Amino acid sequence: MAVSTTWVFAESSEGKVATITLELLTKARALGGTVEAFYGGGDADAIAEQLGKFGATKMYAADAGDVLQGAPVAAAMAAQIESGNKPDLILFGQTYDGRDVAGRLSAKLDKPALTNGVDVSADGDKVTVQNAIFGGNTLVQTAFAGDGPFLALFRPKSFAAEEGGGGAAEVVKVGVPDTGTAGQSKVLDRHVEEHTGPKLDEAEVVVSGGRGLGAAEKYEMIEQLAKLLKGAPGASRAIVDAGWVPYAYQVGQTGKVVKPNVYIAAGISGATQHLVGMKGAKNIIAINKDKDAPIFSIADLGIVGDVHKVIPKLLEALQAKG
Amino acid sequence: MPPHMNVVVCAKQIPDPAAPGELDPNTKTLKREGKLILDDSDAYGVEMGLQLADKAGGGEVTLISMAPNSEVSGLRTALAMGAAKAILVSDEALQGTDSLGTAKVLAAAIKRAEPDLVLTATESTDGYTGVLPAQVAEILGWPSITFAKHIEVADGTAKVQRQTEEGYDEVEASLPAIVSVTAGVVEPRYPSFKGIMAAKNKPVDEVKITDLGLSADDVGWKGARQEIVDVSPAEERQAGEIVEDEGDAHERIVQFLEKLKVI
Numbered sequence: 001m002a003v004s005t006t007w008v009f010a011e012s013s014e015g016k017v018a019t020i021t022l023e024l025l026t027k028a029r030a031l032g033g034t035v036e037a038f039y040g041g042g043d044a045d046a047i048a049e050q051l052g053k054f055g056a057t058k059m060y061a062a063d064a065g066d067v068l069q070g071a072p073v074a075a076a077m078a079a080q081i082e083s084g085n086k087p088d089l090i091l092f093g094q095t096y097d098g099r100d101v102a103g104r105l106s107a108k109l110d111k112p113a114l115t116n117g118v119d120v121s122a123d124g125d126k127v128t129v130q131n132a133i134f135g136g137n138t139l140v141q142t143a144f145a146g147d148g149p150f151l152a153l154f155r156p157k158s159f160a161a162e163e164g165g166g167g168a169a170e171v172v173k174v175g176v177p178d179t180g181t182a183g184q185s186k187v188l189d190r191h192v193e194e195h196t197g198p199k200l201d202e203a204e205v206v207v208s209g210g211r212g213l214g215a216a217e218k219y220e221m222i223e224q225l226a227k228l229l230k231g232a233p234g235a236s237r238a239i240v241d242a243g244w245v246p247y248a249y250q251v252g253q254t255g256k257v258v259k260p261n262v263y264i265a266a267g268i269s270g271a272t273q274h275l276v277g278m279k280g281a282k283n284i285i286a287i288n289k290d291k292d293a294p295i296f297s298i299a300d301l302g303i304v305g306d307v308h309k310v311i312p313k314l315l316e317a318l319q320a321k322g
Numbered sequence: 323m324p325p326h327m328n329v330v331v332c333a334k335q336i337p338d339p340a341a342p343g344e345l346d347p348n349t350k351t352l353k354r355e356g357k358l359i360l361d362d363s364d365a366y367g368v369e370m371g372l373q374l375a376d377k378a379g380g381g382e383v384t385l386i387s388m389a390p391n392s393e394v395s396g397l398r399t400a401l402a403m404g405a406a407k408a409i410l411v412s413d414e415a416l417q418g419t420d421s422l423g424t425a426k427v428l429a430a431a432i433k434r435a436e437p438d439l440v441l442t443a444t445e446s447t448d449g450y451t452g453v454l455p456a457q458v459a460e461i462l463g464w465p466s467i468t469f470a471k472h473i474e475v476a477d478g479t480a481k482v483q484r485q486t487e488e489g490y491d492e493v494e495a496s497l498p499a500i501v502s503v504t505a506g507v508v509e510p511r512y513p514s515f516k517g518i519m520a521a522k523n524k525p526v527d528e529v530k531i532t533d534l535g536l537s538a539d540d541v542g543w544k545g546a547r548q549e550i551v552d553v554s555p556a557e558e559r560q561a562g563e564i565v566e567d568e569g570d571a572h573e574r575i576v577q578f579l580e581k582l583k584v585i
């Protein structure tokens with residue numbers, strides 16, 4: 001048995017563990033060995049039960065206060081490792097804080113970090129991370145050489161989150177070493193963009209619009225359609241960059257990864273960076289006036305047509321059905 | 323606020339992303355041959371750096387790039403936009419360097435430039451590890467703020483709006499600091515004719531890793547301590563039915579959704 005202890009960098013928001021963390025814990029269980037969580041924040045007790053349910057027997061909690069997590073959490077992890085409490089493998093989400101902590105820890109320990117993983121396996125003492133490149137059409141397996149702990153980051157939705165039935169994780173509060181100014185990126189204020197309906201990365205139906213909509217005000221069609229289907233509206237980066245919709249709507253490599261039951265792409269060409277964010281949908285419907293648009297190569301139902309004609313009629317038909 | 327604000331912008335030079343990517347059959351890494359261009363993602367950093375130096379009332383933008391074969395095409399683009407000079411790290415020994423190795427190189431080059439602020443993109447177009455800014459910051463012992471969508475510098479501190487899952491955070495760090503900027507935060511200027519001409523004579527200081535005090539063991543394949551063991555095609559998603567809209571395509575969508583019991 002190769003992996004005897006795996007750590008998962010745990011993230012949460014308002015007392016609720018992030019889905020990516022639950023996914024990583026589930027995967028960590030499958031690798032065998034002990035699964036432990038490492039958390040940066042003051043509300044460890046509030047999430048110990050959720051973490052336990054998904055397999056963490058213990059959670060290390062480092063509370064650095066209202067600063068960015070990267071430097072202090074990496075320093076707290078490194079301190080544990082240096083004191084002999086050393087995991088074989090540490091899993092991070094390819095998230096805002098995940099990248100910061102993993103990057104800092106990688107430099108601190110002088111260990112490589114494998115990024116954008118979609119799967120991981122352990123065979124003997126060889127740990128291999130799988131990546132999907134070229135918009136997901138090529139898989140690359142990379143094995144760590146040298147000694148652990150091995151650091152790897154995974155894209156959200158790479159694993160299904162399943163409970164393992166454990167009790168609350170034992171909370172072990174650990175100190176945060178002084179990191180000087182490096183650890184002093186102070187968070188002064190948090191702004192939450194309001195939205196209604198299901199969250200983009202949790203919705204069963206996602207309706208995304210792209211540059212083919214032609215104008216910002218046409219995005220309303222997308223929102224209406226999403227609402228009628230009890231789904232969430234999404235977007236390509238082209239219209240996020242154009243300022244039509246907030247960044248939070250973006251699907252793709254630099255946005256959200258979604259795996260809904262149904263994904264509707266309207267006026268989206270299907271650039272590889274968009275595809276990596278939605279290829280995992282069970283069913284894909286694409287509406288595009290260019291019959292050669294790459295999006296059609298992965299659509300279950302492709303409509304070669306004008307979004308300004310097809311969508312209004314679709315809205316009408318759905319409204320008529322009640 | 324320093325009357326002079328010197329900004330380093332990390333500028334990656336990459337193969338044209340419009341050309342389909344290819345793996346080298348021997349090394350199983352991305353082919354990075356031929357002419358390279360400035361990574362679009364870094365054009366935002368260059369623009370932001372120019373604007374910040376301008377607002378500070380003085381100072382300049384120094385580019386730092388690590389690239390094979392003494393490549394400068396991408397750097398010339400950024401110099402034409404208005405950057406003052408560049409440090410280019412090009413060395414045979416860098417073949418196969420991973421993000422940590424790159425971070426060691428960039429950090430060493432940054433030390434040479436002694437800037438007040440370093441800007442990078444949140445991730446590069448061809449490598450997109452996204453961990454590099456944090457690695458560089460840790461090596462330098464500096465604060466970092468990633469995913470910036472707005473930056474203000476005053477009185478030796480950077481105030482940044484950092485993109486989050488729910489919206490954005492207002493974050494502050496003392497300088498020197500490293501900040502990674504998201505795409506679309508500013509509108510990168512087009513190089514003017516004058517800028518393009520001027521860029522030809524701007525200094526590009528080309529260095530080897532030993533000039534930076536690094537050894538071949540820190541970088542390259544050896545430094546990466548990882549091995550690509552397999553490359554295979556992913557299971558392809560098959561295209562389904564393609565229908566030309568003749569005024570009734572919406573009905574096909576309704577049927578499709580009914581079949582899936584979504585409606």
Ligand SMILES: Cc1cc2nc3c(=O)[nH]c(=O)nc-3n(C[C@H](O)[C@H](O)[C@H](O)COP(=O)(O)OP(=O)(O)OC[C@H]3O[C@@H](n4cnc5c(N)ncnc54)[C@H](O)[C@@H]3O)c2cc1C
Nearest residue numbers: 210211212236237238252253254255267268269274289307
């Ligand atoms: C590092 C990097 C990261 C990136 N990350 C992302 C990401 O996370 N997400 C993302 O989406 N992109 C990302 N991109 C950008 C990506 O490469 C594409 O530029 C982008 O996805 C294009 O958006 P689009 O499909 O809306 O626009 P376009 O490519 O311009 O496509 C518009 C489509 O609309 C069609 N159309 C036009 N008019 C109509 C009409 N009336 N009816 C129907 N169809 C019509 C056209 O035929 C065309 O296919 C990234 C790029 C880089 C370099």
Ligand SMILES: Nc1ncnc2c1ncn2[C@@H]1O[C@H](COP(=O)(O)O)[C@@H](O)[C@H]1O
Nearest residue numbers: 332388442443445446449450451452454
């Ligand atoms: N070889 C390089 N030369 C200069 N800057 C780089 C290089 N590699 C990465 N960077 C910078 O670091 C950012 C993140 O890169 P990456 O880790 O590849 O996602 C890039 O967007 C650049 O700003």
